[in-house]
Amino acid sequence: MRSMTMTRPLVALGVALGITIGGVAAAGTAAAAPAAPAAASVRPADGALRVLAVQNFGLSSAQAKNVQNWLKQFWGYNGSIDGQLGTESWKAFQRNLRENWGYPGAIDGIPGTETVKALQRLLRDGGWGYSGAIDGIAGEGTRAAFKNFANGI
Template structure:
């Protein structure tokens, strides 16, 4: 009987220790949750307020005048290609069938492709890839070198 009692007490103790260890482990590993942060800030995904695509102020004014003089309202002729200027350009490109996509004033790949197609009408020979690289920026600057 003594052997049975010792076995039961030993087994009970082992179970108690195991349960206590699990309970302690559960509370010990329950650390405070780390602070969660977004992978990208809101500023990083917001469209640029002004995107001159490498144009200086005079060249950007020339582009705005060109848009205005061809029937598209870019807003103030201030040399700052903002949302209104790009909406005017997107409308122009779409009306010409150059597929600028949504008229949202954001200079994304579709707008760049449409700009490249537009500049190619004037024999700039750009690759239509939606990337505003050095050749696209140089062609855009050249196109806008004539004043309004």
Template structure:
């Protein structure tokens, strides 16, 4: 009985390995065939792709809208006033930071370390951010950014 059980378990294991190998082989062949065929048209051109992410840096929609009003009035933000700090909002913010707070990077609408460093410098000078000026956004930076957003409400 014991020998029969071992034989049955062994045969089941071998059958499982064989079936798994065949299943893996078929998907492997399909992937290889697809990879060797040239693409007829690209999915999208590099020029057509732009960042669409929203990064409110901890602001509520209403607070972000206040900032957008100020950016629209003074820094060329084209709208809409929707409370979503998107690419166009950050481009306007980068223009402000470049003109006044030493932002050295491109006007690309992506709030990276350089954008955050210049924004932190501004918030330190005028809105009570206690530092450090390291380009890393944290809760204390958000508190100061909220103070700035409250000041921006005058523009709406």
């Protein structure tokens, strides 16, 4: 009899804890941050799956459209004017940066360190208000000058 009187409260306590923990776990998942949107991908004629990364470096969609229109007019961009500086936009930009601003890398559409360094030279020497180091980091100064560029072209 004595073990029965101890068992019931322990079972009741276990059930109560289980409900509480389950409720806390459910509440925790409900409050979790939403997953990042999946990147778009394409499969070109060569069969390789490629991710289309968008890097606007702080530009609004309207500013990015200005850049895309400029790239279309002067640098062979043939993508849509959608306000998203993706791989094809950056390939066109890299053609400009190679010809005019010392970009040494591949025309791959990836705005990495060397692309950003050449962009910083354009923004500094082209009079768009960049005065920072040519360091390949798209920080606050680079982003502000890139906005000036996008608004002024």
